[in-house]
Amino acid sequence: MAAQRLNSMDVKKMNRNAIYRYLNYHPSTSIQEIASAVNLSLPTVTQNLKELQERDLIIETGLFESTGGRKAKAIACNSVAKYSIGLDVTRNHVGIVAIDLSGKMVKNVRHQFPFANSETYFQGVGRLVDDFVADCAIDSSKILGVGIALPAILEADRQTVSYATVIDFKGGNVRQFAEHIPYTCVLSNDANAAGFAELWGEQDLNNVVYLSLNNSVGGSIIVDNQIYTGQNHRSGEFGHMTIVPGGHTCYCGQKGCVDAYCSARILSDSTQGSISEFFRLLRTGQEPQKALWEEYLVYLVVTINNLRMLYDCDVILGGYAGAYMEEYIDLLQERVASKNTFEADGSYLRVCKYKLEATAVGAALELVAGFIDTI
Ligand SMILES: [Zn+2]
Known part of the structure; x- marks a missing residue:
């Protein structure tokens, strides 16, 4: 009996959760639309919405134009509840x-x-x-x-x-x-x-590799919408892949790591640590920014192509440096495509959506x- 009760509680919670999640992606929706989207009866949806409203988690945002009969209420998540x-x-x-x-x-x-x-x-x-x-x-x-x-x-x-x-x-x-x-x-x-931030709100982004180009280079591998952590929580440490045997010394002590070539610092050291200033000067064609960028690109393209070969999924550029690469994305896509063994299209590469923090x-x-x- 207890198991059965738990079960119905679980179902109730799952229904409520499905309704909330649907509203989270579809603000200002009518009860009828919710019911049809989550495949529940109108009374069940109404009851759940009442509970959500009592917990201050949803709000009524107005009324829809009537197509005859009573006007339907527009409902949305109360995003400032927490x-x-x-x-x-x-x-x-x-x-x-x-x-x-x-x-x-x-x-x-x-x-x-x-x-x-x-x-x-x-x-x-x-x-x-x-x-x-x-x-x-x-x-x-x-x-x-x-x-x-x-x-x-x-x-x-x-x-x-x-x-x-x-x-x-x-x-x-x-x-x-x-x-x-x-x-x-x-x-x-x-x-x-x-x-994880890149994954937020994306319903169709199942597999992706995030390359974080900060003052240290890191990354994240997302498989089936979950971060793949690895056996020792050390997955996605792209900064320490060797790209130049015997190359520049990395802060980790090894030589030739991606970090020693693709850290944001390689660029921003020329502008007293300011990455925005680096890209401003690059835009105006200044040296040494132009030369630094060209050299940086060589290693970045190798790294991105390696990630594509390893994971065969979209690659997102993030971090301080990645956030500025939107205006160079065509060039980057072209360069990575030219390195690719299997495809002539670099559209798997894009820039992070969260540019700030x-x-x-x-x-x-x-x-x-x-x-x-x-x-
Ligand atoms: Zn290293």
């Missing part, structure tokens, strides 16, 4: 974003705040989060938690850092942040978080996704 905070912790900065349940970024800041594995640093991060939440004027009861993205490899339990060289945090634990942040804290790998947004989105699962 918020999630995301942190992008890098060697020199902390980026902070707040997003709502639709994944929309409602506020972001970026502080110069060099990482240190010390109590003072974690206290400081806690203060930055407190100030940010106060500036957002979000009721703290609406905050789902804080996703913290790190340039580090995590243990399977996602509580502890198993490997980190970009920041001095090997063996670090989520508790060190959580002690100073009054919300649930969850750690993410930075490139996986950014890859993708990593922090992705870290925050994981909490949103977790919350939506519970609806």
